[in-house]
Structure formats: structure tokens, C-alpha cells
Amino acid sequence: MSQKLFSWIVFTIIFFICVSPVAVMVIEAIGKEDILIQLLHSKESLDSFFNSLILSVFVSFMTTLIGTLVGLILGKTNISLKKAILFLMLIPLLLPPYILALGWVDMLGVVGFFSELLFGFLGVSLVLFTLYLPIPVLFVLFYLKHINPHLEEAAYIYCDKKYVLSRVTIPLILPSIILSFLLVFILSFGEYSVANVLRYSVFPLESFVQFSAFYNFDGAIMMAMPMLLIALFVLFIEQFYLEKRIFKYKSFDYIHIFKLENNQKIYIVAIMIFCAFFMVVVPFWGLFSKIGSVDIFLIAFVKCLDSLLHSLLFASVSATILTFFAFIAAYIVYSKVFLVSKLIDMSLIFLFIVPSTVLGIALILFWNRPWIDFVYTSVLIVFFGYFAKYLFLGSKLIQHRFTQMPYSMVEAAMIFGADWKKILKYIFLPASYKVLGVVFIVFYIFILRENTITMLVYPPGYETLPVYIVTQMANGKEEIIAALCIIMTLSALIPFLLAMMLFRKKERA
Amino acid sequence: MSRIILICLLSFLTLGASQNGSVTVYVSQDQVFSEPILKDFEKETGIKVKALYDSEESKSTGVMNRLLAEKRNPQADIYWANEPIRAEILRNRGILAPYKSPNAKGIDKVFKSSDNTWCGFSARVRLFIVHKDAIMKPYSVMDYANSALEGKGVIANPLFGTSTSHISALFTYLGEKTAKAFMKKMKINNIAISTSNGESADFVASGKYDFALVDSDDAISRLRSGKPVEFIYPDQKDRQMGVFVVPNAVMLIKGAKHSTNAKKLFDYLLSRDTEAKLAKADCAQIPLHKGVEGPKELKSISDLRVMQVDYAQVAKEMVKIQPYLKDWLAK
Structure with missing residues (x-):
């Protein structure tokens, strides 16, 4: 089989499983614009749209601003406890978003001055800010490794730190800042579980309710259109501005570090630890204080055992299959096979930025047909949801690894007559073992924390832990829900920590 | 080895597909209250219950909507709704099949549909x-x-x-x-x-x-x-x-794939035992069968002046x- 044919087959699979449901949804929406106009005329829909827009802009602006600053401090200064601070900030990203919101509710209660602040714009912003802060931080840290330190050192001869930072470092990492802004914007625009817990009206929830509470498919589809347009806008920026500036550079062995005075270091570390503590530890303390005793924890564990096992099974099996497909997709994109590479790349990024509610609704619309109901009635439909949503993440990480490989290895293999399959198997695969491990963990964690797509499409009897927690929120005991949140946290954190330890051990070896 | 892995992966992906000896139930009653009842049914009958629960996010109507979506190709056998209005909507859409449960005897006719497509039990x-x-x-x-x-x-x-x-x-x-x-x-x-x-x-x-x-x-x-x-x-x-009064309602889905097991679950939900359990649970539901002990804080239905409405009309x-x-x- 030729590389071209193989690439087209892979694209067809991705297109058929994931892109065509969204395409069918868009086609079905044609001619029903009057429904959208009618829906947007309703005060509730319009208010929720502006709420979402203002919330997403505010959250993305704040996370990008503070995240860039934190990233620069962690990446370019000589402060201590960098890894501990970064780890603390990363925790919320590993969990279903509503857990942090529930932690704050347990901490502040449902009445009183502080809860008035929590239940509304400020509370939702705080939770989403905490949730997405690691994104710009990680992007900046990643990009700093790609700045040629000699550029900064040359500038340093004539200028002070501030000037080097503002005229050399920041302009060089600007694409990562813009990308993280867009990513946070699209993620916060599509996120509704936090707003739902904190009783704040947002647009994706309106779309979800149109489908879920009114069974108004036409309404749900039309409510999805504005979100789809925003996703397309982000895709446009990514493809025509950022694409050429991202993931293309080789990383350098060291980063130029700005050395700080001792007292400056103490102040900065103290402020960062305080902020991370406030944003992450306080809500978890709220959850812990609600649990009260070990017995409650054990009761919750027994109750959720089935759904926990489903979660672990879904996450591990789906992560395995996704890692395989991400590797293949990354290879095709990297190989720049005429047209198809671009199509795969664009499809994956589009599916990643489409809000989960839209994707879930599209999957149901497409797969709920009698002649293919083995998909709709089995775990396959859940897997398709994960496949569509997260393949992009793994594919990009693997592509980055490929760009770091010396291309001369491929050229040498080609001179000796190796075909693309052999090159893939004996050059790309061995060179990617480490990144494949990382990609597996990324998939595992993102699938483990997922609840929107799963809730929309899971087959009876196969609910996952994040879904179980959401259904328990209806009249479930607060202490049990808090304990379930802690179990969820541990099930995400333990594999993450184990993987970190494993990688560190291998690096040392 | 790779074949074994492939078989494992494929069998995982087909999890959830229809099985004999099971019953699929969609539930709008809160999971905290309905799950123990369904677990007891499993224990007592040996029939595996595959349940799909509603969430507060979907305003407790998500599974009903799934039933509507699946009309041509039903996946559920039983629907346990937490109020009878949805039952009436489903009845009007032709999604329900009639079933006269022996355990419906003793429940006031106000809380049942005239064509036996749904029957109320344990009320708020x-x-x-x-x-x-x-x-x-x-x-x-x-x-x-x-x-x-x-x-x-x-x-x-x-x-x-x-x-x-x-x-x-x-x-x-x-x-x-x-x-x-x-x-x-x-x-x-x-x-x-x-x-x-x-x-x-x-x-x-x-x-x-x-x-x-x-x-x-x-x-x-x-x-x-x-x-x-x-x-x-x-x-x-x-x-x-x-x-x-807002009773729970149980209904049999037309074209149910496991209708025998579904009828067993239907009867089970309407039983006096289930009503007694739901009365003792934190949801404190009031039994509709006479003589079943209700929650101590609440009056029984017979001691209350009840609003006389036709639920079909309300729907x-x-x-x-x-x-x-x-x-x-x-x-």
C-alpha cells in the first residue's frame, strides 16, 4: 500500500467517524435559520450568549496575562520550588472542571456574602481561571525552550533585563501567548459544568438544555451554530497566522536565566505559593472538611466502584487506541502528503475546538440509526467522542517530537531503499517511545476527566465516575459527593504522579 | 500477543450492546434514591439492570428525550419517571405499551392512566x-x-x-x-x-x-x-x-427488547415493598398503596385534601x- 493511499484511508476514518457527524449537523441546520433567530430573540438565550462571550474574554485575558507572567518566572528565573508550584497549579487541569466549583461551594456554603460572590460571574471566572491557568504557563515554558539563548545574551550586553524581556523574549514567545489565549477562550466558551454548579447562565448550557430538556434537536443544532462559528474563527487564526510559527523550531539545551536577588526570590515564591494555595488547596480543603470521616469515604468508594472501574477501563483502553491513531495521524501530517496532511491537521484541530456539547449532539444525530445501532448502543459511541475530541492533542505532541528528529536518518533509510512503512516502524516509532508514553498519559487524564460527551452518549449501565458524580448531585448527600470528588481526584493524580516518577527514573538512568 | 490485544480492544468497544437476562431502564428519579431499589431488584431476581440516569443539568428530562429520539429503534424497556406528566407526553407520542400490573391494584385510579400505559407509585x-x-x-x-x-x-x-x-x-x-x-x-x-x-x-x-x-x-x-x-x-x-400530588410513574416501552424482564421490573416498582423502601429513604415519598407505612413527618395521601386534576389534561x-x-x- 502506498503512503498516499494509506493517508487517505486514515483521513476517511477520521472524517467518517468524527467530522461527518458535525457536517451532517450543519447540513441539517440549513434552512432552519428562523429557529436560531427565534431562539436568539429570547432574552434568556441572548443574555446567556453575552454572558459566555464576556466570561470567555475575561477568563482568557486574565489567564494569558497572569499565565505568561508565571511562565516567565518559572522558566526564566532562578527561584526555588518551581516544580512544586507548577504541579500545584496543574492539578485542576487534571480533573473534571466542576470539582473545583463544588469545592468552593463546600467551602463557602450556599448563602452569605461570599457565596453571593461565588454564585455568579466572579465565582465562575475564578474557577475557570484556576482551571485554565496552566495552559499559558505550559505554553510559555515550552516556547522558552525554543528561544535561541544567544539572542538574549547578545541583547543583554547592551540592555537591561526589562528591555531584553520586552524586546526579545516576549516577541519570540508571542505566538504561544496568542495560541494560549485562543485555546483558553474556546475552552471556556464551551465549558458549562462549572457555570451549572454555580448557577450562572451560559450559552453552551442553553444548547445542552435545548437538546436535553426540551428535546428540540433543531433548536439544539441552531444553538450550536454560533459556537461552531467561533470554533471556525479560531481555526482560521490557527491555520493562517499561528500554524507557521508553532511547533516548528528545534529546542535548545539550556535557557538563559535571569538571576534574581535573594529577597526578590523569597517574595516571588511566597506570592506564588499563596496564590496557588488559595486557588487549589482551599477548595480541596472544602471538600475534605465536608467528608468528615474515613467511613464516609469508604461508603462513597463502594458506591462508585462500578463507575470508577468504567472510567479506568474507558480511559486506559481509549488512551491506548488513541495513542496509536495519534502516532499515525502525526506521521501523515509531518510527512506532508499532498492535501491529505492538511485535511487531517485541520480536521483534528477543528474537532478539538468544537464545544463538547456540539460534538455530543452531532454524534447522536449521526449514529442513532437502526442499521448502525451497534455504535449507538455500545461503548463505541463514547469512544468516537473521545477520538474526535482529543486526537489533536496527541497528534501535536508527537509531531513536535518528529520535528526534533534529525531528518538525515530518514534520508539515509530512503537511500538504502527502505519504504515508508519501514521508516515508520524502525525510525519514527523507536524515536517516539518516550513521547508516546507522555501522549498516553495525556489521553488517559483527559478521558478520565471528561463528562460532557460521555453524559450525552453513554450506553445504559456504563456511566463513568464524572457522570456518576453529576447524577449524584441531584439530592445526593453533600459528604458523599465531596468524597466522590476526592476519589476522582486521586484516580487522576495517582497515575499522573506514577508516570512522572517513571519518566524521572528513566531520565536519571 | 497483538491479536489478543486487538480482540480485547474490540470486545471492550462492543460493551453495552444488548444482552439477554437483562433489562434496560431509563430513570428520571434521582439516582441516589432509585439505584438502591434497582440493585435490590437485581439481587432478588438475578436479572441484570442496565440503568441510564438523568442529571440535574438536563432538568431531569434528558432520558425522556432520549426515549423520544429512540422511538423507531427503542433501547429502553422501562422508563421510571419522577412525575406522571412526562408519561402522558410519551403516551401521546405512541412510545408506551399498555401493561396491567397485578401490583397496580389498590392504587387510586387518579394516579393511573386509563389505558394502562403508565401507573403511579410513591408520591411527593x-x-x-x-x-x-x-x-x-x-x-x-x-x-x-x-x-x-x-x-x-x-x-x-x-x-x-x-x-x-x-x-x-x-x-x-x-x-x-x-x-x-x-x-x-x-x-x-x-x-x-x-x-x-x-x-x-x-x-x-x-x-x-x-x-x-x-x-x-x-x-x-x-x-x-x-x-x-x-x-x-x-x-x-x-x-x-x-x-x-406528584407520583412517580412507571411505564413499559413499546417494542421493548426484554419485555418479560421489563414486566417483572414494572411489577417490582409498583410493589408495596418498593413503596415502603422509598418512604424510608431520604426522599421520603408517600406510598399510594393503603396500609404501607409512610414517612413519619408527612401525612398519608388519604389524610390530605388532594388537588383533583387529570394528569393528561395537565400534560x-x-x-x-x-x-x-x-x-x-x-x-
């Missing part, structure tokens, strides 16, 4: 949760429009849940003109709107508002957790409309008044 009632320090207390739903109680009350968003059913029942009972006049007065009286009955109950428990019309389980849970609240059954005097009214309710909320 709509009552006032009132803060203990409230100086003036409401005794009728009409007190929402009483100027002496201006700004003191709160009600859950009438577009969702049992609030919608209750308002629709008022429209059925009072007639459109009187009901609309009441709604208008309620608005003028500065009655607050909450997102759910639970939130209404929390507001009253905290003293933010004096009273709220909620489901009996919301009131009982606050009372049992020691909050300074009491409850009042509205409209209990002669010539008053009575309390609105029709609910669909009809949706645009009006949206307008009412927006103003």
Missing part, C-alpha cells in the same frame, strides 16, 4: 417550606399574590421540573383567565425566582426568604438536617383546591403554556 406533594421566624405564613398557593407577603416568597423557575407541572395544574384547575391573573399578581408581588426547588428550600432555610413552594422531599431533607424550617400543606380548607396544558411562561419570566 407540593408544599410550603416556611422559615420558623416568619411572622406571616402562607396557607394557600394563592398567597403568592397576597400583598401582605410581598417580596417574602420564592418559587423555582416555572419552566422546569415540578414547578412547571404545578403551574400547569393550576391552569387546568383554575382556568386560563384566573391562572394568568394570579401569575400577574405574583409578579407584581415581587416573588423571587430560583433555579430549582432545592435552591428555593436553601433560601428559606437560610432566612433569605420566608417561604417557598417546593417538593416534599426538599422540605424534609432541610428539616431532617436541623434547619429552622417547618412545612405547611397548602389549600387544605373546604372549597380550597388541595395539595398537588396538554404544560405544552400549551410554555410560550406564556417564557414571556412571564422575561417581563
Whole structure:
């Protein structure tokens, strides 16, 4: 089989499983614009749209601003406890978003001055800010490794730190800042579980309710259109501005570090630890204080055992299959096979930025047909949801690894007559073992924390832990829900920590 | 090795596909209360229950919508709804199959459909949760429009849940003109709107508002957790409309793939034992079978003046008044 044919087959699979449901949804929406106009005329829909827009802009602006600053401090200064601070900030990203919101509710209660602040714009912003802060931080840290330190050192001869930072470092990492802004914007625009817990009206929830509470498919589809347009806008920026500036550079062995005075270091570390503590530890303390005793924890564990096992099974099996497909997709994109590479790349990024509610609704619309109901009635439909949503993440990480490989290895293999399959198997695969491990963990964690797509499409009897927690929120005991949140946290954190330890051990070896 | 892995992966992906010896049930009743009942059924009969539960996010109507979506290719065998209005909507859409359960005997015909497509069991009632320090207390739903109680009350968003059913029942009972006049007065009286009955109950428990019309389980849970609240059954005097009763409803899905097991579960849910369990549970549901012990804090159905409404009519009214309710909320 030729590389071209193989690439087209892979694209067809991705297109058929994931892109065509969204395409069918868009086609079905044609001619029903009057429904959208009618829906947007309703005060509730319009208010929720502006709420979402203002919330997403505010959250993305704040996370990008503070995240860039934190990233620069962690990446370019000589402060201590960098890894501990970064780890603390990363925790919320590993969990279903509503857990942090529930932690704050347990901490502040449902009445009183502080809860008035929590239940509304400020509370939702705080939770989403905490949730997405690691994104710009990680992007900046990643990009700093790609700045040629000699550029900064040359500038340093004539200028002070501030000037080097503002005229050399920041302009060089600007694409990562813009990308993280867009990513946070699209993620916060599509996120509704936090707003739902904190009783704040947002647009994706309106779309979800149109489908879920009114069974108004036409309404749900039309409510999805504005979100789809925003996703397309982000895709446009990514493809025509950022694409050429991202993931293309080789990383350098060291980063130029700005050395700080001792007292400056103490102040900065103290402020960062305080902020991370406030944003992450306080809500978890709220959850812990609600649990009260070990017995409650054990009761919750027994109750959720089935759904926990489903979660672990879904996450591990789906992560395995996704890692395989991400590797293949990354290879095709990297190989720049005429047209198809671009199509795969664009499809994956589009599916990643489409809000989960839209994707879930599209999957149901497409797969709920009698002649293919083995998909709709089995775990396959859940897997398709994960496949569509997260393949992009793994594919990009693997592509980055490929760009770091010396291309001369491929050229040498080609001179000796190796075909693309052999090159893939004996050059790309061995060179990617480490990144494949990382990609597996990324998939595992993102699938483990997922609840929107799963809730929309899971087959009876196969609910996952994040879904179980959401259904328990209806009249479930607060202490049990808090304990379930802690179990969820541990099930995400333990594999993450184990993987970190494993990688560190291998690096040392 | 790679083949074994492939087989494992493929068998994982087909998990959930239909199995004999099982029954698929869609549940709108809160999972915390319904799951133990379904687990007991599994233990007692050996029939595996595959349940799909609703969430608060979908305003407890998500699974009903899934039933509508699956009309041509039903996946569920049984639907356990937490109120009968949805049962009527499904009946009108031709999704239900008739089944006359032997355990339905003894349940008042008000709580059953005439064609045996659904049957009620274990009910909640709509009552006032009132803060203990409230100086003036409401005794009728009409007190929402009483100027002496201006700004003191709160009600859950009438577009969702049992609030919608209750308002629709008022429209059925009072007639459109009187009901609309009441709604208008309620608005003028500065009655607050909450997102759910639970939130209404929390507001009253905290003293933010004096009273709220909620489901009996919301009131009982606050009372049992020691909050300074009491409850009042509205409209209990002669010539008053009575309390609105919201029973659970069980129904058999037309074209169910496991109809024999489904009928067993149908009977099980309507049994006196199930009603007794639901009465003892935190949801404190009132049994509809006579002689089954109910929650100690609540009166039995026979001791209450019950609002006499036809649930089929309420369902029709609910669909009809949706645009009006949206307008009412927006103003």
C-alpha cells in the first residue's frame, strides 16, 4: 500500500467517524435559520450568549496575562520550588472542571456574602481561571525552550533585563501567548459544568438544555451554530497566522536565566505559593472538611466502584487506541502528503475546538440509526467522542517530537531503499517511545476527566465516575459527593504522579 | 500477543450492546434514591439492570428525550419517571405499551392512566417550606399574590421540573383567565425566582426568604438536617383546591427488547415493598398503596385534601403554556 493511499484511508476514518457527524449537523441546520433567530430573540438565550462571550474574554485575558507572567518566572528565573508550584497549579487541569466549583461551594456554603460572590460571574471566572491557568504557563515554558539563548545574551550586553524581556523574549514567545489565549477562550466558551454548579447562565448550557430538556434537536443544532462559528474563527487564526510559527523550531539545551536577588526570590515564591494555595488547596480543603470521616469515604468508594472501574477501563483502553491513531495521524501530517496532511491537521484541530456539547449532539444525530445501532448502543459511541475530541492533542505532541528528529536518518533509510512503512516502524516509532508514553498519559487524564460527551452518549449501565458524580448531585448527600470528588481526584493524580516518577527514573538512568 | 490485544480492544468497544437476562431502564428519579431499589431488584431476581440516569443539568428530562429520539429503534424497556406528566407526553407520542400490573391494584385510579400505559407509585406533594421566624405564613398557593407577603416568597423557575407541572395544574384547575391573573399578581408581588426547588428550600432555610413552594422531599431533607424550617400543606380548607400530588410513574416501552424482564421490573416498582423502601429513604415519598407505612413527618395521601386534576389534561396544558411562561419570566 502506498503512503498516499494509506493517508487517505486514515483521513476517511477520521472524517467518517468524527467530522461527518458535525457536517451532517450543519447540513441539517440549513434552512432552519428562523429557529436560531427565534431562539436568539429570547432574552434568556441572548443574555446567556453575552454572558459566555464576556466570561470567555475575561477568563482568557486574565489567564494569558497572569499565565505568561508565571511562565516567565518559572522558566526564566532562578527561584526555588518551581516544580512544586507548577504541579500545584496543574492539578485542576487534571480533573473534571466542576470539582473545583463544588469545592468552593463546600467551602463557602450556599448563602452569605461570599457565596453571593461565588454564585455568579466572579465565582465562575475564578474557577475557570484556576482551571485554565496552566495552559499559558505550559505554553510559555515550552516556547522558552525554543528561544535561541544567544539572542538574549547578545541583547543583554547592551540592555537591561526589562528591555531584553520586552524586546526579545516576549516577541519570540508571542505566538504561544496568542495560541494560549485562543485555546483558553474556546475552552471556556464551551465549558458549562462549572457555570451549572454555580448557577450562572451560559450559552453552551442553553444548547445542552435545548437538546436535553426540551428535546428540540433543531433548536439544539441552531444553538450550536454560533459556537461552531467561533470554533471556525479560531481555526482560521490557527491555520493562517499561528500554524507557521508553532511547533516548528528545534529546542535548545539550556535557557538563559535571569538571576534574581535573594529577597526578590523569597517574595516571588511566597506570592506564588499563596496564590496557588488559595486557588487549589482551599477548595480541596472544602471538600475534605465536608467528608468528615474515613467511613464516609469508604461508603462513597463502594458506591462508585462500578463507575470508577468504567472510567479506568474507558480511559486506559481509549488512551491506548488513541495513542496509536495519534502516532499515525502525526506521521501523515509531518510527512506532508499532498492535501491529505492538511485535511487531517485541520480536521483534528477543528474537532478539538468544537464545544463538547456540539460534538455530543452531532454524534447522536449521526449514529442513532437502526442499521448502525451497534455504535449507538455500545461503548463505541463514547469512544468516537473521545477520538474526535482529543486526537489533536496527541497528534501535536508527537509531531513536535518528529520535528526534533534529525531528518538525515530518514534520508539515509530512503537511500538504502527502505519504504515508508519501514521508516515508520524502525525510525519514527523507536524515536517516539518516550513521547508516546507522555501522549498516553495525556489521553488517559483527559478521558478520565471528561463528562460532557460521555453524559450525552453513554450506553445504559456504563456511566463513568464524572457522570456518576453529576447524577449524584441531584439530592445526593453533600459528604458523599465531596468524597466522590476526592476519589476522582486521586484516580487522576495517582497515575499522573506514577508516570512522572517513571519518566524521572528513566531520565536519571 | 497483538491479536489478543486487538480482540480485547474490540470486545471492550462492543460493551453495552444488548444482552439477554437483562433489562434496560431509563430513570428520571434521582439516582441516589432509585439505584438502591434497582440493585435490590437485581439481587432478588438475578436479572441484570442496565440503568441510564438523568442529571440535574438536563432538568431531569434528558432520558425522556432520549426515549423520544429512540422511538423507531427503542433501547429502553422501562422508563421510571419522577412525575406522571412526562408519561402522558410519551403516551401521546405512541412510545408506551399498555401493561396491567397485578401490583397496580389498590392504587387510586387518579394516579393511573386509563389505558394502562403508565401507573403511579410513591408520591411527593407540593408544599410550603416556611422559615420558623416568619411572622406571616402562607396557607394557600394563592398567597403568592397576597400583598401582605410581598417580596417574602420564592418559587423555582416555572419552566422546569415540578414547578412547571404545578403551574400547569393550576391552569387546568383554575382556568386560563384566573391562572394568568394570579401569575400577574405574583409578579407584581415581587416573588423571587430560583433555579430549582432545592435552591428555593436553601433560601428559606437560610432566612433569605420566608417561604417557598417546593417538593416534599426538599422540605424534609432541610428539616431532617436541623434547619429552622417547618412545612405547611397548602389549600387544605373546604372549597380550597388541595395539595398537588406528584407520583412517580412507571411505564413499559413499546417494542421493548426484554419485555418479560421489563414486566417483572414494572411489577417490582409498583410493589408495596418498593413503596415502603422509598418512604424510608431520604426522599421520603408517600406510598399510594393503603396500609404501607409512610414517612413519619408527612401525612398519608388519604389524610390530605388532594388537588383533583387529570394528569393528561395537565400534560396538554404544560405544552400549551410554555410560550406564556417564557414571556412571564422575561417581563
